[in-house]
Amino acid sequence: MSQTIDQALADFSPGLPFAVALSGGADSTALLLACVQRWPGQVRAVHIHHGLQEAADGFETHCLAFCEQLSVPLLVRRVQAGHAPGQSPEDAARQARYAALAEAVQTEWPDVRDVAVAQHADDQVETLLIALSRGAGLPGLASMPAQWQRGGLNWHRPFFAVPGAALRDWLRERGQAWVEDPSNSNEQFTRNRIRARVLPVLAEAFPAFRDTFARSAAHAAQAQEVLDEVAAQDLIHVGNPPRITALQSLSRARQALILRHWLRISHATTPSTAQLNELLDQVADCSTRGHRLNLKVGQGQVVRQGPVLSWSPR
Helix, strand or coil: CCCHHHHHHHHCCCCEEEEEEECCCCCHHHHHHHHHHHHHCCEEEEEECCCCCCHHHHHHHHHHHHHHHHHHCCCECCCCCCCCCCCHHHHHHHHHHHHHHHHHHHHHHHCEEEEEEECCCCHHHHHHHHHCCCCCCHHHHCCCCCEECCCCCCCCCCCCCCCHHHHHHHHCCCCCCCCCCCHHHHCCCCHHHHHHHHHHHHHHHHCHHHHHHHHHHHHHHHEEEEEEEHHHHHHHHHHHEEEEHHHHHHHHHHHHHHHHHHHHHHHHCCHHHHHHHHHHHHHCCCCCCCCCCEEEEEEEEEEEECEEEEEECC
């Protein structure tokens, strides 16, 4: 169910002290202000300066002044968020941001184990729609988790059930300013097109869409959790690295499940649908000892080494 800010914070129980990722936009400004009011003296802030646009300096200036106003300790980290060939700029910026957030917290505040980020209900809907538009499987349809662990830290999205407009209304009621990202109005970006064109139509046609979409994402996440458990057990059965004959004794769908799991868990890589289908075809064709297999998969290649499959980076 959609929540107010007060309801969201009532359900949020971070370890104290904790840190808030502060971009300077409306969402993170509301998150920091609400957390400081609820846990005075227990909140820290980290601002990541991406350097991707001229407005970045303005965001940093706002964060410095805002944290001084609230008497909140602030760390600023600058990152180079350029993307590699084949990687989306959004993904590159996200990875750089989370790595810098973790480094800042763990280096400067070793007593902090929890970090809150400000994604809200509309962000979850946008993520789900993008996943659907790309033909994503269950991991993509599960969208973003409300909480997770990474790098020894507990990460939280306490506003996950709060509509984005409610955060801005809450700030206006308190006379609190924020910095508007000029790129938010650029509909060349997929998220901005969805926000400007799709969400208003969904709200008119399906007023409860934020709740129902979140429910579907939660169902997908639960189903993926079960599949991960099955894949882990199957990988024990076929071996790590996987034995080809053991794979061939299973259905094609089960083989796909195992191979995705093996590549993700053991090699931190994800095959495209086309790559995985070709790999499954190649595994099926391995009927003689002399059959060779050398196939690009993810950011590396899968090869046959005698009775087993092996993956190595390119």
